[in-house]
Amino acid sequence: MSTTYHTATTLDGFLADPEDSLDWLLRQPLEEGGAQDHARFMQGVGAIVMGSTTYEWVLAHLEVTGEAWPYAQPAWVMTTRELTVPVGADVRFAAGAVDAVHAQLLAAAGDLDVWVVGGGDLAGQLAEAGLLDEVVVSIAPVTLGAGRPLLPRRLDLRLEETAANGVFVTARYAVLGPLLEDRAQPGS
Numbered sequence: 001m002s003t004t005y006h007t008a009t010t011l012d013g014f015l016a017d018p019e020d021s022l023d024w025l026l027r028q029p030l031e032e033g034g035a036q037d038h039a040r041f042m043q044g045v046g047a048i049v050m051g052s053t054t055y056e057w058v059l060a061h062l063e064v065t066g067e068a069w070p071y072a073q074p075a076w077v078m079t080t081r082e083l084t085v086p087v088g089a090d091v092r093f094a095a096g097a098v099d100a101v102h103a104q105l106l107a108a109a110g111d112l113d114v115w116v117v118g119g120g121d122l123a124g125q126l127a128e129a130g131l132l133d134e135v136v137v138s139i140a141p142v143t144l145g146a147g148r149p150l151l152p153r154r155l156d157l158r159l160e161e162t163a164a165n166g167v168f169v170t171a172r173y174a175v176l177g178p179l180l181e182d183r184a185q186p187g188s
């Protein structure tokens with residue numbers, strides 16, 4: 001089982017524009033069943049974690065589309081605020097250090113994976129705590145120049161797999177840890 005940050009990103013490393021819009025992403029064509037297919041990925045997911053901005057984006061999107069909460073798995077939302085929960089959704093709120101939440105995520109996921117939906121800082125908090133195993137990105141053929149960053153930390157990763165899906169380039173990385181240049185040298 002793995003804790004995997006699986007997301008789409010722009011070529012210049014943004015998850016969303018400065019106003020949290022994903023319009024640039026939602027208009028891209030996808031090959032259902034292709035590389036890093038989301039439905040296939042979700043079959044291996046046992047628990048979900050996301051930040052409150054992402055959660056509120058999902059709620060607003062459901063409001064517009066009239067769709068139901070899309071996840072059967074329990075979902076943890078990191079927040080210091082009181083937020084609403086859609087009917088029928090298994091949503092749990094947590095705040096503070098990610099270690100305790102991660103232990104709950106692993107327990108809920110069992111033999112399956114934990115999906116870190118985003119945003120980037122939450123993925124960064126998990127990486128800093130040594131709890132993020134993988135980063136899987138689908139890179140859209142778009143640049144935004146500014147927005148919500150993909151992973152605002154200094155990390156080394158190891159490329160494990162690449163593919164294409166429609167207009168997206170997909171890549172899977174193992175998280176190795178802090179950037180080599182930042183690791184304390186013996187005796188320093």
Ligand SMILES: NC(=O)c1ccc[n+]([C@@H]2O[C@H](COP(=O)([O-])OP(=O)(O)OC[C@H]3O[C@@H](n4cnc5c(N)ncnc54)[C@H](OP(=O)(O)O)[C@@H]3O)[C@@H](O)[C@H]2O)c1
Pocket residue numbers: 007008009014015016019020021022025050051052053054055057058078079080081094095096097098117118119120121122125148149
């Ligand atoms: N491209 C994609 O596929 C993709 C994927 C994911 C997200 N997105 C989008 O990217 C944007 C992400 O925004 P973001 O990176 O700014 O935010 P985010 O991670 O979704 O939310 C950040 C907020 O979560 C809460 N939070 C985070 N860590 C916490 C902790 N340890 N304890 C308590 N609360 C914590 C804080 O809010 P409060 O305490 O104030 O509630 C914080 O301001 C959203 O627009 C989202 O829709 C896109």
